[in-house]
Amino acid sequence: MILNKFLSKIDYKSYEDLYKNFKITIPNDFNFAYDVVDEYAKTEPKREALVWCDDNDESHIYTFKDLSLASQRTANFLVEQGIQKGDRVMLILRRRYEFWFFLLALHRIGAIAIPATNMLAAEDLEYRFNAAEIKMVVTYDDPALQKEVDKAKSKCESVEKLVTVGQTARQNWISFYDDYELFPSTFERPVGDAATHNDDIMIVYFTSGTSSNPKMVAHTYTYPLGHIVTAKYWQHVVDGGRHLTVAETGWAKALWGKIYGQWIAGSAVFTYDMTTFIPGKLLEKMAEYKVTTFCAPPTVYRYILQHGLSKYDLSSLQYCTTAGEALNLDIYNRFYEQTGIRMQEGYGQTELTLTTGNFGFSEPHPGSIGKPSPGYQMEIINAEGKPCEAEEVGELIIKIDQGKPFGMFGGYYRNAERTEKVFEGGVYHTGDTAYRDKDGFFWFVGRTDDLIKSSGYRISPFEVEEVLHKHPAVLEVAVTGVEDKSRGQAVKATVVLQKGYEASKELAKEIQLFAKNIAASYKSPRIIDFVTELPKTISGKIRRATIRDKDTAENVTAPDEANAENAASETSEEK
Missing domain, CATH: 3.40.50.12780 (ANL, N-terminal domain)
Structure with missing residues (x-):
């Protein structure tokens, strides 16, 4: 087994055991093509590596x-x-x-x-x-x-x-x-x-x-070796199985799930070269090719759940993970009810490998990005650079005084200034905000740019989205901040409706009141914008920055208190 070349210990009894004792043996002049692919070609030439299909029956x-x-x-x-x-x-x-x-x-x-x-x-x-x-x-x-x-x-x-x-x-x-x-x-x-x-x-x-x-x-x-944790201990890929990560190769998530860690851990990679994401077709391929492990952003899970899983034989599916956006509790519960699989959330960046995760040693904490991966020394700091207390939101940083985590990037190519800035103070600044609960689990809040600061409150977009997703009319929602002369910023919700619902001022008011009734009033959106789709990356991650840029270009601001009742907008086609 190739994995034995790089790890002296493969099986762990607990998260603490994994975090403390996981170590990688780094060969001199390691090259994935020669030292993994060619090694398999010599020792197990018939082992599956890539199982591929497309929409044209190829x-x-x-x-x-x-x-x-x-x-x-x-x-x-x-x-x-x-x-x-x-x-x-x-x-x-x-x-x-x-x-x-x-x-x-x-x-x-x-x-x-x-x-x-x-x-x-x-x-x-x-x-x-x-x-x-x-x-x-x-x-x-x-x-x-x-x-x-x-x-x-x-x-x-x-x-x-x-x-x-x-x-x-x-x-x-x-x-x-x-x-x-x-x-x-x-x-x-x-x-x-x-x-x-x-x-x-x-x-x-x-x-x-x-x-x-x-x-x-x-x-x-050496970057491929950093994804051993990603594949073996977070995605739990199966030796001889078939792993599907939905990401398109233009995004770094493809390297998390479409080659390095999966092959080292013995799993083939299943790839469906879809021209357009159609939930039913994806599920057909997963059933036909007997996918054993699956990773996708929460948006993909939302759409396949909406489509329905009951007609597809997903009995081969053993383990599912998600990353890219905070996991909504409703998605987690519905997927568990229909498959019996407890989805495991994780977190990382293009600059990193898997940074935190739910590793499967205990029941996952739905919505939590888990605990630090082996080698990652994590901290959450406030605006003064001091460690945050439990439940306090701050910036997520990575300590590097004892060396950089394995698989972490060394810097930005041809840009010493940006590299110096992101490593300012001798730590790596993720630019993401989070908090840690009393049990040591991390909870993603958003990008530092995503946080909404309104009347002195720091509002997480995900917290508001979690509330709005409970309304039966809401299929998808992205929460952003817009300029508000009296509050600094106001909460805006950009909403895609479920089938059977039509955009109207009355529905917008209903959603606003719904939010006020089950969450703090300051979290209720003052603007609701109904749209037919949200801007996303190919991998399904919602691009809140695109919404913010559009609002800035169009000079969207919160309405005056006297005109607050007009804050609900119509669909983009009706504007």
């Missing part, structure tokens, strides 16, 4: 031998195109199986992989191309996406090659499959100056901020 099962050979052939293709150690290559491949070919091939060469989402427009791509000095861009065969890439390339001197994994290449694009079969399927591990080392940069993800250009989070070659 499906493949790749063994570790298959992926070893494919990635070696792809590495030869890349070298032929001039890619060398340290070059930056952007991968915009959605959930295409070629993502695994290229990612592993880049690891072999020592080039830096930069995954990106297909949602990016030319302006977004231009910034990223120039910021990272991208040398090659690889995309799937989508004319609209490739048109945006072409526009961006015209303003970027560094981009030399454009590659499509489709059969037909646009003008000035290279078709990956034209000569793919002609390249040898052996690629010797580089030595000397070309060899990779543990502290070399392996992958960079762009992560967006709310008030500045995206940052480049750089992870080194």
